[in-house]
Amino acid sequence: MSRAFLVVLDSVGIGGAPDADQYFNDGLPDTGACTLGHIADACAQGRSDDGRQGPLHLPHMGALGLFHALELGCGTPKAGLCPASPTGRWGAATEVSKGKDTPSGHWELAGLPVPWDWHYFPKTTPAFPQEITDLVCEIAGVDGILGNCHGSGTAMIDVYGEEHLKTGYPICYTSVDSVFQIAAHEETFGLNRLLQLCETLAPHLHKLRLGRVIARPFVGGPGNFIRTPNRHDYAMALPAPVLTNWVQDAGRRVYAVGKIGDIFSMTGIDEVRKGPDEVLMRHLSDLVDEAEDGSLTFANFVEFDSLYGHRRDIAGYARHLEWFDAELGKLLARLRPGDMLLLTADHGNDPSWHGSDHTRERVPVVIAGLGAGSVGQVGFVDVGASIAAHLGVPSQGPGKSFL
Numbered sequence: 001m002s003r004a005f006l007v008v009l010d011s012v013g014i015g016g017a018p019d020a021d022q023y024f025n026d027g028l029p030d031t032g033a034c035t036l037g038h039i040a041d042a043c044a045q046g047r048s049d050d051g052r053q054g055p056l057h058l059p060h061m062g063a064l065g066l067f068h069a070l071e072l073g074c075g076t077p078k079a080g081l082c083p084a085s086p087t088g089r090w091g092a093a094t095e096v097s098k099g100k101d102t103p104s105g106h107w108e109l110a111g112l113p114v115p116w117d118w119h120y121f122p123k124t125t126p127a128f129p130q131e132i133t134d135l136v137c138e139i140a141g142v143d144g145i146l147g148n149c150h151g152s153g154t155a156m157i158d159v160y161g162e163e164h165l166k167t168g169y170p171i172c173y174t175s176v177d178s179v180f181q182i183a184a185h186e187e188t189f190g191l192n193r194l195l196q197l198c199e200t201l202a203p204h205l206h207k208l209r210l211g212r213v214i215a216r217p218f219v220g221g222p223g224n225f226i227r228t229p230n231r232h233d234y235a236m237a238l239p240a241p242v243l244t245n246w247v248q249d250a251g252r253r254v255y256a257v258g259k260i261g262d263i264f265s266m267t268g269i270d271e272v273r274k275g276p277d278e279v280l281m282r283h284l285s286d287l288v289d290e291a292e293d294g295s296l297t298f299a300n301f302v303e304f305d306s307l308y309g310h311r312r313d314i315a316g317y318a319r320h321l322e323w324f325d326a327e328l329g330k331l332l333a334r335l336r337p338g339d340m341l342l343l344t345a346d347h348g349n350d351p352s353w354h355g356s357d358h359t360r361e362r363v364p365v366v367i368a369g370l371g372a373g374s375v376g377q378v379g380f381v382d383v384g385a386s387i388a389a390h391l392g393v394p395s396q397g398p399g400k401s402f403l
Ligand SMILES: O=P(O)(O)O[C@H]1O[C@H](CO)[C@@H](O)[C@H]1O
Pocket: 102, 151, 152, 153, 154, 174, 175, 176, 177, 178, 179, 181, 214, 216, 306, 310
């Protein structure tokens, strides 16, 4: 029986979104943003030589058709990067959900376009209404919060970390996404206390159509605060069944690698394996060896987005792509006949762009195990339908299989 591996490289967009002009970073439209394309350009021009060197080197994903997908996505040929005859199938997927965020992208990939507008907080200080601040204080048993603004997570802990240690007040912030994030020190505030706070708060904010409450634990002291991998997202429950449910309802096993369990509030998921990306790659590799016939493994590699995209670190992003590609090569060699491995993304996060938020982009669809050739321009929803078709389970969403 067939198996499927659906692997999301978080934020590895390929430009070309037809509605990019309606999305913004620092007040400027996302028109022209292209995560993979601009990283490749920077590498080719020698502007990305920190910890690596020269043109972007992705031999395995390139051989499968990643750069063909890039050309299809953004419409610009990338000289020297496209092999003559790719060995995989490739395409470019366009999103219809309004949010350019992780849940919108993943839910739509899993067959469910998001049917509503998320709630966002204004770019003011304070960003949160008094009722929400009061609720946080009541749940946490504190007299105040720090931050209360839009911000980038690493900057938030640099600026407020010391005051947090002194006062015990949680650091609360948001972004252009529909999120309420709480950073707190794992040892002084306590990891469990932070997780409890977020879990208790989340249903109140989900009622407002806020997508996620996110716990952002950190450790260290003034000048060297550092976030830990114990981040936990409390996402709104899904309004309809998705790919994970379709597969599980057919009696198959569903594995979640990385933050997939959080994004889908554990719906349709049998087993979760978490950790930093390096550990996630070991989990994915183990599952290539262990996953049962008929199973779905759904993985998300978040560090492209969290460590390099939001931080606008082009060289770091290129290094991570090259690391991922080398590891993927070892794993591809061990796929079994009948296996399908599909690489895609959930939105863009162009590290060469203004601001520090996601960029509205198309995403690549690159498939190993099912022969060679283009699947053309497709929708995010068609990814879920195609995985279901491959596994032989009924698709219940609006997508159409491109297999
Ligand atoms: O700056 P950090 O804390 O990484 O936050 C980022 O992570 C959030 C969730 O993915 C996004 O909304 C973005 O704001």
